[in-house]
Amino acid sequence: MKQLSQAKIFGGNQSVYEHASGACACDMRFAVFTPPAGEHGEGPYPVLYWLSGLTCTEENFISKAGAQRVAAELGLVVVAPDTSPRGEGVPDDPDGAYDFGLGAGFYLNATQEPWSKNYQMYDYITQELPALIDAEFSIDGSRAGIMGHSMGGHGALTIHLKNPQKFRTCSAFSPIVAPMHVPWGKKAFSNYLGTDEKTWVDYDASALVMKNPSTAEILIDQGTADNFLTEQLKPELFADAFQKSGQKLTLRMQDGYDHSYYFIASFIEDHLRWHAERLMHILPHTKEVEGELSE
């Protein structure tokens, strides 16, 4: 693991690292914010994973969202990985489109050639990266949450629903919630996973929640002035699925906000406080409840 940059911000440190990823068979970059040793001591800290959207790298969230101020106050480590494998030999969309290939890994394990060698972002985010973070930073890995934006909201929702005990809390901004039914998802899934739509279900939040809702409450913020709202995001599809499944959901339609980081910056504080409260206080209680239910 090689440190590419480090800067002090709000008393903590914002760093970017590179490491050789086995899952993605290339060098991968990720950003880590570590809070100042203050009232929260020197850790171990709860950790939040942020998954970015199409075209982003590990840089967008850390330079634009303004999360460090609140993460410093709350004593949270925040990890922001890149959105796809990269580098020489990693295949890209043949037309260089923004919505597939580089910058568009969709947080899944590709099964089709030539994508399957490198595009293993699901394993990377759920296994390889957390193991590295747990080993290298002062982290309480049992208190981990996940959040993301757009394609990264899709990643956060699907990863939480399939790993609710590993990523205990989940929230999203403007997520792709029904990728099987929208152009972005159809393009990505048909290429990465092939044309058999039965294999797509495993990466579709609206389908997953019907099979297996989590016991956590999920928070979603969606801007009403989002250009992608009606064609790509379709919150009505998952609100319906969530209701039928019994998954607890707080969906906030935010009047006049668009799809940009200006929207994320406006509400990231809510999300961080929401995760922190649950990771620090509610989870032990939830565990007890789960225990009672299983008796």
Add this chain to the structure above:
Amino acid sequence: MKQLSQAKIFGGNQSVYEHASGACACDMRFAVFTPPAGEHGEGPYPVLYWLSGLTCTEENFISKAGAQRVAAELGLVVVAPDTSPRGEGVPDDPDGAYDFGLGAGFYLNATQEPWSKNYQMYDYITQELPALIDAEFSIDGSRAGIMGHSMGGHGALTIHLKNPQKFRTCSAFSPIVAPMHVPWGKKAFSNYLGTDEKTWVDYDASALVMKNPSTAEILIDQGTADNFLTEQLKPELFADAFQKSGQKLTLRMQDGYDHSYYFIASFIEDHLRWHAERLMHILPHTKEVEGELSE
């Protein structure tokens, strides 16, 4: 004046505009944040001008500094212009260097060919832009302050010192304070202004403050881990000048911070509150004091 983009953030609006500048003889861009109509009504609002540093455009501050949250709360309009003239026909550094020409206007009026036609940033910032802002937005032009970073800190200091009744309050992050004596300034001034150093004095904050200190107190934050500290910024030169001149200065050396927007983001709230307090409350009192003194 043409609106290029608009996005809602923290209840207010972050917009970017383009207009034909007479001063710079080219199209110029600037960003404007307008706060939500809240406890501060619909204006007129105090206005703060932010001047960015080398290589920046009107975008850096608005996407990275996180100022909108506090500006929304305080009811401040924040204007962030571009850092130089641009466009076809605007000359640039012959080697494309980052520290001269495009992105490096140094907030002065160039007198030398071929720069003098377009590089009139001093007139642009002090006359043309405020006139446009006053005409187009709900602004109380008598309550205007100015701040900036690095080259923009130089701009803010020199413009305040020469126009203390127009830009009433002034603060800076990591400013170039003695451009006559450092490589960045020597290169820019010798090209824009010619080799007669007597003409440079008018754009050197440390020289200006000795001639004509303002009655305002100036706030400066400077990171101790700033790569440019010893070669380009040299706060010791101006701390000395400020002390000799009687200019009130709060200079805060911030331990471990660098020259980046991570540093700016960490302390921009302090600067906005500092300006707002003075623009809203202290100026009337200062006026009285000035009145007494002139009796």
